[in-house]
Amino acid sequence: MSEKSYRDAIREAMMEEMDRDQNVLIMGEDIGVYEGTFRITAGMLKKYGPRRVIDTPIAEAGMVGTAVGMAMLGLRPIVEMMTVNFAIVAADQILNHAAKVRYFSGGQVDVPMVIRGPQGAGVQLSAQHSQSFESFYAHFPGIHVVTPATPADAKGLLKTAIRGKDPVVFLESAALYGMKGEVPDDPDFTVPFGQSRVAREGNDVTIISFSRMLQLSLIVADKLSKEEGIECEVIDLRTLRPLDLEPACASVARTHRAVVVQEQWKPFGAGAEIAASITERMFDELDAPVIRVTGEDVPMPYARNLELLATPHEAHIAAGVKRAMYR
């Protein structure tokens, strides 16, 4: 174990896998000479050379389309999106090609590739660059959707993504890049997809979250424990597709109340899917409606004060917990 930032954990995962497998390569805008807008790829061009660290033109559809072709022929490309917002341009390549090739080829052709990059608000990138796309991608069968909340999970889940045989949309939280945490040094450390974890134990209410909101939920849980004696159990979903709700349901069976926290807008978000699934499965155990804590239903403002108001903060989550507890 050693302490690393979320950013370094992602770089380390990619470099370990590039050392391990000659077929792994990375391509994206400004990732080589410039070493990445968020400096995720710092030092990689120097180490692996331009054949494996490829600077691309500003052409997301072209990047992803090229990567789909590479993956179909046996390479393991990682495509870095400067922000995941730009992947909308490549949505056809991701959803209609990467996610469908195995199906259309009758199972003959795999597409082992990773599309990764930062998303979400909190770093003043305004309305076009601060969106969250987990529910957009998780809606479609054929791709995995990964939303790590810690440096260790960022590393372990990215290694699983690179080693797997499926296309993966790997959604990093831009606001977490600087966060530090303990990360295993074992080059074979991986975190499997579809295994939620209990990030904090408690018996009063279940908070279900992922990515940056998971970290915020943990802060709120500690605060509520100290100040109000409310013990929240916090579940980290880690991947939204596959979605593992077993720990959440087991927790709700004890707490009888659930709060889902997401940064994204409320309508048709991941929280809606999670809340509906819990209601379907755990109806008789619920003592309160499943509460959603979400961002405000507006394009993300640039102004710092407005951006703070538009994203869930601690008071929102605490209020959601109390509503679920009738307090």
Add this chain to the structure above:
Amino acid sequence: MSEIIMPKMGDAMTEGKVVRWYKKAGDAVKKGEPVLEIETDKVNLDLEAEQDGTLGDLAAQEGQVVPVGGVLSNILGAGEKAAPPKQKEDKKETKETKEPPKEEPQQRRTTDKKDSYKHTTGEYGEAMEMKAPRVDRTAAPKQGNVVAMPQSGVRRRSSPLARKMAQEMGVDLQNVQGSGPRGRIVAADVKNSGGGQAPSPVPQLETKQIPLSAMRRTIAKRLAESSGPIPHFYLTVDFDVMNLLSVRQQMMDIEGVKLSVNDFIVRAAALALRHHPMVNASWGDDAITQHGEIHIGIAVATPEGLITPVIRNADQKSVAEIAREVRALAEKAKNRKLMPNEYQGSTFTISNLGAWGIEEFTAIINPPNSAILAIGAAEARPVVVERQITVRDRMKVTMSCDHRVIDGASGADYLKTLRQYVEQPLRLVV
């Protein structure tokens, strides 16, 4: 001046009830403003003022039933004098004679003109029902008015968990005060309601004679035949069923079928009978018949009474087969669909009241059987093992024996064998 009358909301309507007045006599009203709420057999609706003015005396109190066409109040224009509203007919008389009012009130509806297009699309009542849900005025009581609690049988708002808990605890939600939003009953309210102490409806008792059904006659005759002439004696044992419960759970997990403890007991009893043919026997005046086959009767309670469908050659059937068969026969028994060959010919019977929480009991032999097992509930009890008190799952079993066929020692031998099967349940499944 315009009168407010009880409108006719459909051909079938003869009267309506005043639910509440939104205005007092002397209050100023505006055209289109709701003045009172009425209730018909189909719908509740507001009657609105036809003109601006002052509300006259109220001719009907809240809760009062008024015939169609009956005057409820009137609205006085500026300068008009307040006069007591005149009733066209005496209310009582109208009610007694039940004659529809002569005057057709169709043209005098005190409704806003805005709604009038609905009149052309069907009955007014239907039109009202088709409108968007009415604002629930009972939700926010004004001036501290006590809102009538929903009457008995009306659905109360409650959380799913609260409903589940109430059912488990035997709490009637009608007696629980909800503390959640909009009066929702939540788990804490059920917990604090004092559990099952809430009065549950006591069924009315009445003296009545229930004619003897053919089935009840047969039960009476055969059991009297049994306990009279058959000299019964009883042997009680206490089996340790911890292993059996564990094997049962494993089999259910592996095979994904539901198995009851009784299914295991049926197989155990049948296998034990193989070792003790004297117990699988019938008394006759000239001879005792030892049966070559083992057919186990299972006592099944039905609304009409007891019946004992038979698992044939139970010693040759697996627990799962027995479970399936018992389930099917019990279902048939409850629907009175059993064929005679399905309830006749048993050689041994098992009666199990464990599901009713009976710890132990004695059963009456089902002739021509010579013995019956009475199975109590499997439950955790403190027992002494190697001089230490420990908690084990135990089950009491009492065998009733026909002393003409079975002696005390041979009955006890049978139970000893049965114990081996029950306490070493792998013998039942391998």
